[in-house]
Amino acid sequence: MRILAVDTCSRSCSVAVTDSGKLAGEVTTLRPQTHSRHLMRMIDMALEMAGTTLDAVDAFGVTRGPGSFTGLRIGISTIKGLALAAGKPAVGVSSLQALALPLMCFDRLVCALLDAGKGEVYSASYRFARSAGLSETEGDSRWGTTGFSAEEKVLHPADVLADITAPCTFVGEGARAYASLITARLGEKARLAANEHHVIRGASVARLAFLRLKYDAGNDITGLVPRYLRKSDAELNLDAKRRTEPRNA
Known part of the structure:
Protein backbone atom coordinates (compact mmCIF):
# COMPACT_ATOMS: atom_id res chain seq x y z
CA MET A 1 0.00 0.00 0.00
CA ARG A 2 1.35 3.42 -0.98
CA ILE A 3 0.37 6.17 1.49
CA LEU A 4 0.76 9.94 1.29
CA ALA A 5 0.71 11.48 4.77
CA VAL A 6 0.72 15.08 5.96
CA ASP A 7 1.16 16.93 9.26
CA THR A 8 0.35 20.63 9.61
CA CYS A 9 -0.80 20.79 13.24
CA SER A 10 2.03 22.96 14.60
CA ARG A 11 4.82 25.30 13.46
CA SER A 12 6.45 22.41 11.60
CA CYS A 13 5.08 20.90 8.41
CA SER A 14 5.88 17.42 7.15
CA VAL A 15 4.90 15.28 4.16
CA ALA A 16 5.87 11.65 3.60
CA VAL A 17 5.23 8.88 1.11
CA THR A 18 5.54 5.27 2.26
CA ASP A 19 5.39 2.16 0.09
CA SER A 20 4.57 -1.18 1.71
CA GLY A 21 5.39 0.34 5.08
CA LYS A 22 8.81 1.64 4.00
CA LEU A 23 9.66 5.32 3.76
CA ALA A 24 10.05 6.35 0.13
CA GLY A 25 10.19 10.15 0.42
CA GLU A 26 9.82 12.78 3.13
CA VAL A 27 10.03 16.56 3.43
CA THR A 28 9.88 18.42 6.76
CA THR A 29 10.24 22.14 7.33
CA LEU A 30 9.89 24.91 9.91
CA ARG A 31 8.81 28.15 8.25
CA PRO A 32 7.10 31.29 9.56
CA GLN A 33 4.59 31.37 6.70
CA THR A 34 1.20 29.68 6.86
CA HIS A 35 1.39 26.07 5.73
CA SER A 36 -0.96 26.79 2.83
CA ARG A 37 1.95 28.63 1.18
CA HIS A 38 4.17 25.56 0.87
CA LEU A 39 2.13 22.38 1.51
CA MET A 40 1.32 21.50 -2.10
CA ARG A 41 4.93 22.16 -3.12
CA MET A 42 6.10 19.83 -0.36
CA ILE A 43 3.65 17.16 -1.51
CA ASP A 44 5.07 17.39 -5.03
CA MET A 45 8.62 17.13 -3.64
CA ALA A 46 7.82 14.05 -1.52
CA LEU A 47 6.15 12.33 -4.47
CA GLU A 48 9.14 13.12 -6.68
CA MET A 49 11.52 11.73 -4.06
CA ALA A 50 9.44 8.56 -3.91
CA GLY A 51 9.43 8.25 -7.70
CA THR A 52 5.66 8.15 -7.85
CA THR A 53 2.59 10.28 -8.60
CA LEU A 54 -0.68 11.17 -6.91
CA ASP A 55 -2.50 8.74 -9.20
CA ALA A 56 -0.42 5.89 -7.78
CA VAL A 57 -1.20 6.70 -4.13
CA ASP A 58 -3.53 4.13 -2.52
CA ALA A 59 -4.54 6.10 0.58
CA PHE A 60 -3.98 9.34 2.46
CA GLY A 61 -3.26 10.16 6.09
CA VAL A 62 -3.26 13.43 8.04
CA THR A 63 -2.98 14.57 11.64
CA ARG A 64 -6.46 15.51 12.90
CA GLY A 65 -5.32 17.21 16.08
CA PRO A 66 -4.98 18.45 18.62
CA GLY A 67 -2.97 21.41 17.41
CA SER A 68 -3.17 24.74 15.67
CA PHE A 69 -6.74 25.39 14.52
CA THR A 70 -5.61 26.99 11.26
CA GLY A 71 -2.91 24.40 10.63
CA LEU A 72 -5.30 21.50 11.13
CA ARG A 73 -7.84 22.97 8.74
CA ILE A 74 -5.17 23.42 6.06
CA GLY A 75 -3.90 19.86 6.30
CA ILE A 76 -7.28 18.17 6.55
CA SER A 77 -8.91 20.18 3.77
CA THR A 78 -5.95 19.50 1.47
CA ILE A 79 -5.96 15.75 2.10
CA LYS A 80 -9.74 15.49 1.83
CA GLY A 81 -9.62 17.30 -1.49
CA LEU A 82 -6.90 15.03 -2.87
CA ALA A 83 -8.63 11.89 -1.60
CA LEU A 84 -12.03 12.85 -3.00
CA ALA A 85 -10.52 13.73 -6.37
CA ALA A 86 -8.65 10.41 -6.49
CA GLY A 87 -11.48 8.32 -5.06
CA LYS A 88 -9.11 6.92 -2.42
CA PRO A 89 -9.53 6.53 1.37
CA ALA A 90 -8.22 9.13 3.80
CA VAL A 91 -7.87 8.78 7.56
CA GLY A 92 -6.97 11.10 10.41
CA VAL A 93 -4.55 10.18 13.20
CA SER A 94 -3.69 11.78 16.51
CA SER A 95 -0.94 14.39 16.33
CA HIS A 198 10.34 17.51 18.74
CA VAL A 199 8.67 17.82 15.33
CA ILE A 200 6.01 15.48 13.97
CA ARG A 201 7.27 13.51 10.98
CA GLY A 202 5.11 12.62 8.03
CA ALA A 203 6.57 9.10 8.22
CA SER A 204 4.99 8.62 11.66
CA VAL A 205 1.63 9.88 10.35
CA ALA A 206 1.88 7.43 7.47
CA ARG A 207 2.60 4.51 9.78
CA LEU A 208 -0.39 5.29 12.01
CA ALA A 209 -2.59 5.78 8.94
CA PHE A 210 -1.50 2.36 7.68
CA LEU A 211 -2.44 0.75 10.99
CA ARG A 212 -5.84 2.40 10.98
CA LEU A 213 -6.55 1.43 7.38
CA LYS A 214 -5.49 -2.14 8.13
CA TYR A 215 -7.28 -2.72 11.41
CA ASP A 216 -10.08 -0.16 11.57
CA ALA A 217 -13.03 0.18 9.19
CA GLY A 218 -13.47 3.87 10.03
CA ASN A 219 -12.15 5.61 6.94
CA ASP A 220 -15.18 7.67 5.89
CA ILE A 221 -13.81 10.91 4.45
CA THR A 222 -16.86 12.91 5.53
CA GLY A 223 -16.05 12.02 9.14
CA LEU A 224 -12.51 13.35 8.87
CA VAL A 225 -12.71 16.54 10.93
CA PRO A 226 -10.27 18.35 13.24
CA ARG A 227 -10.05 17.40 16.92
CA TYR A 228 -9.48 20.70 18.71
CA LEU A 229 -10.01 19.74 22.41
CA ARG A 230 -11.10 23.30 23.20
CA LYS A 231 -13.12 26.08 21.64
CA SER A 232 -11.58 28.62 19.30
CA ASP A 233 -11.13 32.26 20.33
CA ALA A 234 -14.05 33.20 18.07
CA GLU A 235 -16.31 30.68 19.85
CA LEU A 236 -15.17 31.84 23.28
CA ASN A 237 -15.82 35.48 22.33
CA LEU A 238 -19.28 34.55 21.06
CA ASP A 239 -20.07 32.69 24.30
CA ALA A 240 -18.94 35.72 26.33
CA LYS A 241 -21.08 38.03 24.21
CA ARG A 242 -24.13 35.83 24.69
CA ARG A 243 -23.63 35.83 28.47
CA THR A 244 -23.55 39.61 28.59
CA GLU A 245 -26.44 40.25 26.23
CA PRO A 246 -29.74 41.13 27.94
CA ARG A 247 -32.43 38.49 27.60
CA ASN A 248 -35.67 39.39 25.91
CA ALA A 249 -38.60 39.56 28.25
Whole structure:
Protein backbone atom coordinates (compact mmCIF):
# COMPACT_ATOMS: atom_id res chain seq x y z
CA MET A 1 0.00 0.00 0.00
CA ARG A 2 1.35 3.42 -0.98
CA ILE A 3 0.37 6.17 1.49
CA LEU A 4 0.76 9.94 1.29
CA ALA A 5 0.71 11.48 4.77
CA VAL A 6 0.72 15.08 5.96
CA ASP A 7 1.16 16.93 9.26
CA THR A 8 0.35 20.63 9.61
CA CYS A 9 -0.80 20.79 13.24
CA SER A 10 2.03 22.96 14.60
CA ARG A 11 4.82 25.30 13.46
CA SER A 12 6.45 22.41 11.60
CA CYS A 13 5.08 20.90 8.41
CA SER A 14 5.88 17.42 7.15
CA VAL A 15 4.90 15.28 4.16
CA ALA A 16 5.87 11.65 3.60
CA VAL A 17 5.23 8.88 1.11
CA THR A 18 5.54 5.27 2.26
CA ASP A 19 5.39 2.16 0.09
CA SER A 20 4.57 -1.18 1.71
CA GLY A 21 5.39 0.34 5.08
CA LYS A 22 8.81 1.64 4.00
CA LEU A 23 9.66 5.32 3.76
CA ALA A 24 10.05 6.35 0.13
CA GLY A 25 10.19 10.15 0.42
CA GLU A 26 9.82 12.78 3.13
CA VAL A 27 10.03 16.56 3.43
CA THR A 28 9.88 18.42 6.76
CA THR A 29 10.24 22.14 7.33
CA LEU A 30 9.89 24.91 9.91
CA ARG A 31 8.81 28.15 8.25
CA PRO A 32 7.10 31.29 9.56
CA GLN A 33 4.59 31.37 6.70
CA THR A 34 1.20 29.68 6.86
CA HIS A 35 1.39 26.07 5.73
CA SER A 36 -0.96 26.79 2.83
CA ARG A 37 1.95 28.63 1.18
CA HIS A 38 4.17 25.56 0.87
CA LEU A 39 2.13 22.38 1.51
CA MET A 40 1.32 21.50 -2.10
CA ARG A 41 4.93 22.16 -3.12
CA MET A 42 6.10 19.83 -0.36
CA ILE A 43 3.65 17.16 -1.51
CA ASP A 44 5.07 17.39 -5.03
CA MET A 45 8.62 17.13 -3.64
CA ALA A 46 7.82 14.05 -1.52
CA LEU A 47 6.15 12.33 -4.47
CA GLU A 48 9.14 13.12 -6.68
CA MET A 49 11.52 11.73 -4.06
CA ALA A 50 9.44 8.56 -3.91
CA GLY A 51 9.43 8.25 -7.70
CA THR A 52 5.66 8.15 -7.85
CA THR A 53 2.59 10.28 -8.60
CA LEU A 54 -0.68 11.17 -6.91
CA ASP A 55 -2.50 8.74 -9.20
CA ALA A 56 -0.42 5.89 -7.78
CA VAL A 57 -1.20 6.70 -4.13
CA ASP A 58 -3.53 4.13 -2.52
CA ALA A 59 -4.54 6.10 0.58
CA PHE A 60 -3.98 9.34 2.46
CA GLY A 61 -3.26 10.16 6.09
CA VAL A 62 -3.26 13.43 8.04
CA THR A 63 -2.98 14.57 11.64
CA ARG A 64 -6.46 15.51 12.90
CA GLY A 65 -5.32 17.21 16.08
CA PRO A 66 -4.98 18.45 18.62
CA GLY A 67 -2.97 21.41 17.41
CA SER A 68 -3.17 24.74 15.67
CA PHE A 69 -6.74 25.39 14.52
CA THR A 70 -5.61 26.99 11.26
CA GLY A 71 -2.91 24.40 10.63
CA LEU A 72 -5.30 21.50 11.13
CA ARG A 73 -7.84 22.97 8.74
CA ILE A 74 -5.17 23.42 6.06
CA GLY A 75 -3.90 19.86 6.30
CA ILE A 76 -7.28 18.17 6.55
CA SER A 77 -8.91 20.18 3.77
CA THR A 78 -5.95 19.50 1.47
CA ILE A 79 -5.96 15.75 2.10
CA LYS A 80 -9.74 15.49 1.83
CA GLY A 81 -9.62 17.30 -1.49
CA LEU A 82 -6.90 15.03 -2.87
CA ALA A 83 -8.63 11.89 -1.60
CA LEU A 84 -12.03 12.85 -3.00
CA ALA A 85 -10.52 13.73 -6.37
CA ALA A 86 -8.65 10.41 -6.49
CA GLY A 87 -11.48 8.32 -5.06
CA LYS A 88 -9.11 6.92 -2.42
CA PRO A 89 -9.53 6.53 1.37
CA ALA A 90 -8.22 9.13 3.80
CA VAL A 91 -7.87 8.78 7.56
CA GLY A 92 -6.97 11.10 10.41
CA VAL A 93 -4.55 10.18 13.20
CA SER A 94 -3.69 11.78 16.51
CA SER A 95 -0.94 14.39 16.33
CA LEU A 96 0.19 13.41 19.84
CA GLN A 97 0.43 9.74 18.87
CA ALA A 98 2.46 10.67 15.80
CA LEU A 99 4.75 12.79 17.97
CA ALA A 100 5.33 9.94 20.46
CA LEU A 101 5.75 7.15 17.90
CA PRO A 102 9.52 7.55 17.21
CA LEU A 103 10.18 7.08 20.95
CA MET A 104 8.44 3.72 21.19
CA CYS A 105 11.80 2.02 21.65
CA PHE A 106 12.15 3.58 25.12
CA ASP A 107 11.12 1.30 27.98
CA ARG A 108 9.67 4.20 29.95
CA LEU A 109 6.75 6.59 30.00
CA VAL A 110 6.59 9.00 27.05
CA CYS A 111 4.72 12.28 27.44
CA ALA A 112 3.91 14.11 24.20
CA LEU A 113 3.35 17.85 24.57
CA LEU A 114 2.25 20.39 21.98
CA ASP A 115 2.10 24.10 22.80
CA ALA A 116 -1.57 25.09 22.99
CA GLY A 117 -0.97 28.78 23.74
CA LYS A 118 -2.65 30.60 26.63
CA GLY A 119 -0.08 29.00 28.96
CA GLU A 120 -1.40 25.49 28.24
CA VAL A 121 -0.28 22.35 26.43
CA TYR A 122 -1.98 19.53 24.57
CA SER A 123 -0.86 16.38 26.33
CA ALA A 124 -1.05 12.58 26.23
CA SER A 125 1.17 9.99 27.92
CA TYR A 126 2.11 6.59 26.53
CA ARG A 127 3.98 3.61 27.90
CA PHE A 128 6.01 1.24 25.78
CA ALA A 129 4.77 -2.36 25.77
CA ARG A 130 7.41 -4.79 24.56
CA SER A 131 4.90 -7.02 22.76
CA ALA A 132 2.63 -4.35 21.36
CA GLY A 133 4.46 -1.12 20.69
CA LEU A 134 3.04 1.89 22.47
CA SER A 135 0.04 1.25 24.67
CA GLU A 136 -2.29 3.54 26.57
CA THR A 137 -1.70 4.63 30.14
CA GLU A 138 -5.44 4.64 30.74
CA GLY A 139 -8.58 3.62 28.91
CA ASP A 140 -9.00 1.00 26.17
CA SER A 141 -6.81 0.99 23.09
CA ARG A 142 -8.65 1.34 19.80
CA TRP A 143 -5.80 -0.46 18.10
CA GLY A 144 -5.56 -3.59 20.28
CA THR A 145 -2.05 -5.05 20.10
CA THR A 146 -1.20 -3.16 16.92
CA GLY A 147 -0.87 0.34 18.28
CA PHE A 148 -1.78 2.66 21.12
CA SER A 149 -4.17 5.23 22.45
CA ALA A 150 -4.28 7.59 25.42
CA GLU A 151 -6.54 10.28 26.74
CA GLU A 152 -5.69 13.62 25.18
CA LYS A 153 -6.06 16.73 27.32
CA VAL A 154 -5.40 20.46 27.25
CA LEU A 155 -3.93 21.54 30.59
CA HIS A 156 -1.51 23.87 32.29
CA PRO A 157 1.94 22.20 32.19
CA ALA A 158 2.05 22.02 36.00
CA ASP A 159 -1.16 19.98 36.01
CA VAL A 160 0.35 17.54 33.50
CA LEU A 161 3.44 17.10 35.65
CA ALA A 162 1.39 16.58 38.82
CA ASP A 163 0.09 13.29 37.40
CA ILE A 164 3.52 11.93 36.46
CA THR A 165 5.34 9.92 39.12
CA ALA A 166 7.42 7.52 36.99
CA PRO A 167 10.56 8.27 34.97
CA CYS A 168 9.35 9.96 31.79
CA THR A 169 10.68 11.18 28.45
CA PHE A 170 9.07 14.41 27.24
CA VAL A 171 8.78 15.22 23.55
CA GLY A 172 7.32 18.01 21.44
CA GLU A 173 7.43 21.77 21.16
CA GLY A 174 5.51 21.97 24.43
CA ALA A 175 8.23 19.97 26.16
CA ARG A 176 10.89 22.28 24.80
CA ALA A 177 8.93 25.40 25.80
CA TYR A 178 8.49 24.22 29.39
CA ALA A 179 11.77 22.32 29.81
CA SER A 180 12.81 24.36 32.87
CA LEU A 181 9.51 23.68 34.64
CA ILE A 182 9.69 19.97 33.80
CA THR A 183 13.21 19.68 35.19
CA ALA A 184 12.37 21.69 38.30
CA ARG A 185 9.31 19.56 39.10
CA LEU A 186 10.58 16.07 38.22
CA GLY A 187 14.36 16.32 38.52
CA GLU A 188 16.16 13.14 37.47
CA LYS A 189 12.88 11.43 36.57
CA ALA A 190 12.55 13.69 33.54
CA ARG A 191 14.35 13.41 30.24
CA LEU A 192 13.93 15.63 27.21
CA ALA A 193 13.92 13.96 23.81
CA ALA A 194 16.62 14.92 21.32
CA ASN A 195 15.92 18.06 19.28
CA GLU A 196 15.15 16.16 16.07
CA HIS A 197 12.24 14.37 17.79
CA HIS A 198 10.34 17.51 18.74
CA VAL A 199 8.67 17.82 15.33
CA ILE A 200 6.01 15.48 13.97
CA ARG A 201 7.27 13.51 10.98
CA GLY A 202 5.11 12.62 8.03
CA ALA A 203 6.57 9.10 8.22
CA SER A 204 4.99 8.62 11.66
CA VAL A 205 1.63 9.88 10.35
CA ALA A 206 1.88 7.43 7.47
CA ARG A 207 2.60 4.51 9.78
CA LEU A 208 -0.39 5.29 12.01
CA ALA A 209 -2.59 5.78 8.94
CA PHE A 210 -1.50 2.36 7.68
CA LEU A 211 -2.44 0.75 10.99
CA ARG A 212 -5.84 2.40 10.98
CA LEU A 213 -6.55 1.43 7.38
CA LYS A 214 -5.49 -2.14 8.13
CA TYR A 215 -7.28 -2.72 11.41
CA ASP A 216 -10.08 -0.16 11.57
CA ALA A 217 -13.03 0.18 9.19
CA GLY A 218 -13.47 3.87 10.03
CA ASN A 219 -12.15 5.61 6.94
CA ASP A 220 -15.18 7.67 5.89
CA ILE A 221 -13.81 10.91 4.45
CA THR A 222 -16.86 12.91 5.53
CA GLY A 223 -16.05 12.02 9.14
CA LEU A 224 -12.51 13.35 8.87
CA VAL A 225 -12.71 16.54 10.93
CA PRO A 226 -10.27 18.35 13.24
CA ARG A 227 -10.05 17.40 16.92
CA TYR A 228 -9.48 20.70 18.71
CA LEU A 229 -10.01 19.74 22.41
CA ARG A 230 -11.10 23.30 23.20
CA LYS A 231 -13.12 26.08 21.64
CA SER A 232 -11.58 28.62 19.30
CA ASP A 233 -11.13 32.26 20.33
CA ALA A 234 -14.05 33.20 18.07
CA GLU A 235 -16.31 30.68 19.85
CA LEU A 236 -15.17 31.84 23.28
CA ASN A 237 -15.82 35.48 22.33
CA LEU A 238 -19.28 34.55 21.06
CA ASP A 239 -20.07 32.69 24.30
CA ALA A 240 -18.94 35.72 26.33
CA LYS A 241 -21.08 38.03 24.21
CA ARG A 242 -24.13 35.83 24.69
CA ARG A 243 -23.63 35.83 28.47
CA THR A 244 -23.55 39.61 28.59
CA GLU A 245 -26.44 40.25 26.23
CA PRO A 246 -29.74 41.13 27.94
CA ARG A 247 -32.43 38.49 27.60
CA ASN A 248 -35.67 39.39 25.91
CA ALA A 249 -38.60 39.56 28.25
